[in-house]
Amino acid sequence: MKRITTFIAGLLIAAVSVAAPNATFTADTTTIIPNPGRGFHFQSGSLDDCNGIDIPNWTADAAGLPTPISPTPTLALLRVSIGSSVPSGGTLSTWNSCFATIRSYGVMTGVRFESTGTAAQMVAQAAAIKATLWNNRDVLAFVQVGFRCDYGEWATTCADNNDVTDKTAVFNAVADMVPTDVPLEFTQVFPRETWFSGTTPPTKADLLKGNLKGRTGFHSDCFLTGNGDSSFYTYVGTITGFTSTMTAAQQAAYVQEASKYVMFGGETCQDSGGAAVEKRTGCNTDSVDAQGLPGGIENEGPRYHVSHLNVSYAPLHLAGWAAGGCLDKVHRMMGYRFQYDDITHPTSVSRGGVATFDVNMRNVGWARIFDQRRLNVQLVNGGTTINCYSSTQLRELDPQATSSTLVRVNCAIPGGTATGSYAVHLKMPSPFSTTQANAFTVRPANAAAGWDSTNARYAAGTNLTVN
Amino acid sequence: MTRFRLLRPIAARAISGVVAATGDVSASTVTDPPSWAAPAVQPGWVYQAGYTVGAPMTADLGAALNSPNPSGYSYQVLRNGDTVVQSGSNVSGFTYTPVSADQYQQLSFTLTASNGAGSDTTTAASVTIN
Numbered sequence: 388m389k390r391i392t393t394f395i396a397g398l399l400i401a402a403v404s405v406a407a408p409n410a411t412f413t414a415d416t417t418t419i420i421p422n423p424g425r426g427f428h429f430q431s432g433s434l435d436d437c438n439g440i441d442i443p444n445w446t447a448d449a450a451g452l453p454t455p456i457s458p459t460p461t462l463a464l465l466r467v468s469i470g471s472s473v474p475s476g477g478t479l480s481t482w483n484s485c486f487a488t489i490r491s492y493g494v495m496t497g498v499r500f501e502s503t504g505t506a507a508q509m510v511a512q513a514a515a516i517k518a519t520l521w522n523n524r525d526v527l528a529f530v531q532v533g534f535r536c537d538y539g540e541w542a543t544t545c546a547d548n549n550d551v552t553d554k555t556a557v558f559n560a561v562a563d564m565v566p567t568d569v570p571l572e573f574t575q576v577f578p579r580e581t582w583f584s585g586t587t588p589p590t591k592a593d594l595l596k597g598n599l600k601g602r603t604g605f606h607s608d609c610f611l612t613g614n615g616d617s618s619f620y621t622y623v624g625t626i627t628g629f630t631s632t633m634t635a636a637q638q639a640a641y642v643q644e645a646s647k648y649v650m651f652g653g654e655t656c657q658d659s660g661g662a663a664v665e666k667r668t669g670c671n672t673d674s675v676d677a678q679g680l681p682g683g684i685e686n687e688g689p690r691y692h693v694s695h696l697n698v699s700y701a702p703l704h705l706a707g708w709a710a711g712g713c714l715d716k717v718h719r720m721m722g723y724r725f726q727y728d729d730i731t732h733p734t735s736v737s738r739g740g741v742a743t744f745d746v747n748m749r750n751v752g753w754a755r756i757f758d759q760r761r762l763n764v765q766l767v768n769g770g771t772t773i774n775c776y777s778s779t780q781l782r783e784l785d786p787q788a789t790s791s792t793l794v795r796v797n798c799a800i801p802g803g804t805a806t807g808s809y810a811v812h813l814k815m816p817s818p819f820s821t822t823q824a825n826a827f828t829v830r831p832a833n834a835a836a837g838w839d840s841t842n843a844r845y846a847a848g849t850n851l852t853v854n
Numbered sequence: 855m856t857r858f859r860l861l862r863p864i865a866a867r868a869i870s871g872v873v874a875a876t877g878d879v880s881a882s883t884v885t886d887p888p889s890w891a892a893p894a895v896q897p898g899w900v901y902q903a904g905y906t907v908g909a910p911m912t913a914d915l916g917a918a919l920n921s922p923n924p925s926g927y928s929y930q931v932l933r934n935g936d937t938v939v940q941s942g943s944n945v946s947g948f949t950y951t952p953v954s955a956d957q958y959q960q961l962s963f964t965l966t967a968s969n970g971a972g973s974d975t976t977t978a979a980s981v982t983i984n
Contacts, residue, residue, distance in 0.1 A: 597960025785984030
């Protein structure tokens with residue numbers, strides 16, 4: 388009996404034996420990497436006035452802030468005033484040119500349109516803008532729902548378009564306007580109960596399926612201010628016609644869970660309302676948040692999975708973070724931060740065969756990446772490069788990870804490939820052919836020695852022989 | 855009789871599960887249902903330079919844990935998460951060809967892996983159809 392079980396166990400060990408990694412990688416826990424679509428954003432200029440975005444001077448602008456920021460952020464938020472009329476063809480052409488300029492500088496942007504129209508006019512405006520956004524979604528990091536009320540911020544004091552029907556019509560029109568792979572950010576929590584049928588936060592399945600609930604994130608306009616973040620979190624009752632059954636604490640708990648899967652960004656706030664709107668400007672020694680949990684950016688940044696914040700507002704907060712010694716951490720950890728842990732692959736493969744590359748990696752940043760980016764294995768031999776991609780998308784990796792996720796790349800080697808030794812490289816390029824410039828490629832948080840800045844890829848330090 | 859009881863559950867299934875450090879086979883490994891938990895490889899649409907109407911897309915079924923039946927997968931292709939546009943069962947793979955109604959929409963799929971002990975379902979990330 389013992390002989391039989393030993394025999395079977397031996398077969399099983401052979402079947403499941405896991406090869407040792409060909410290489411392991413060292414994490415970089417200190418470097419601030421201005422990767423695309425994350426971190427501090429500049430909020431100046433407009434699609435109408437592309438020069439006003441001031442991209443060539445961003446480094447000087449960041450250095451000249453009351454609290455200087457370095458390295459230079461690579462993200463913008465553009466507010467675009469559109470009045471009450473449908474944008475003309477000339478206006479759309481101007482915007483299209485501005486997107487091209489943004490692309491040429493290797494940066495990305497969020498957009499918020501601000502309308503003075505009626506609900507019906509806003510619906511018409513959104514329909515007219517749709518094609519322009521689709522044509523430029525390669526550089527769109529997010530779109531804030533906007534349109535309504537002062538600054539497009541949907542304040543409850545907004546006088547027009549203020550009933551549930553109008554608000555819902557505008558929201559749906561904006562959702563239809565925005566490319567379905569670009570995150571939406573919305574300034575209020577309570578309407579979600581109506582729009583998304585209850586108080587259950589979006590799930591990972593919602594994110595991956597791409598439904599509206601899984602696309603709609605948060606634009607907090609007064610993050611870290613007061614116990615309700617200045618009306619971002621509200622109360623139980625009827626609010627401008629919407630039924631709200633959640634307390635501010637319950638809404639904050641909802642956002643904490645939801646923001647694992649949908650984007651959270653915005654700006655802090657310098658409200659002068661006194662103790663009622665106390666500002667949590669420190670790193671981690673502030674009063675509690677809306678849930679009664681420890682306050683401050685080192686607590687609330689990861690708790691609410693912050694992807695981006697305004698670099699210049701509010702100055703009190705940035706000064707507080709600098710004084711508390713956490714400004715670099717905020718700069719480093721907002722959004723995603725990928726690191727490679729190890730790679731396992733065969734050492735040789737025949738032409739026409741398939742080599743499997745198993746890469747263990749993780750996202751240690753505060754938030755998820757939201758585009759449809761994949762892991763790219765590049766096999767390089769002189770002037771020959773073989774490109775292979777994972778079926779897994781990097782947005783599937785959960786943020787704040789403490790363990791690896793296995794990402795597999797099955798690489799078919801073409802029959803006509805030249806034989807020889809191919810160096811293995813790892814790359815995280817943009818999913819769009821129009822943004823393959825290095826600036827749009829994600830750099831991993833790994834030891835700098837492996838980083839090939841010329842080709843924006845990471846050298847695994849291993850080789851695959853093609854026979 | 856004892857030998858029969860020990861051998862039959864093990865030999866009856868293809869096993870790729872966990873082996874204890876001592877080399878002893880854990881009895882639970884042969885009765886576990888498939889799982890998409892880590893370190894499983896998640897399914898997804900095979901990479902294409904672009905996903906367009908009329909161009910077939912191929913599903914990569916990933917690698918579930920605990921020996922799923924190789925032809926025991928069932929799936930649903932979803933448009934924007936809520937409209938089933940294609941489904942199948944007892945398959946070992948599938949493709950889907952986007953139609954005009956899919957343009958500018960998100961196509962994902964759910965995938966259920968089965969074996970004699972049970973099943974597990976996961977969601978593959980959507981891609982945008984141009």
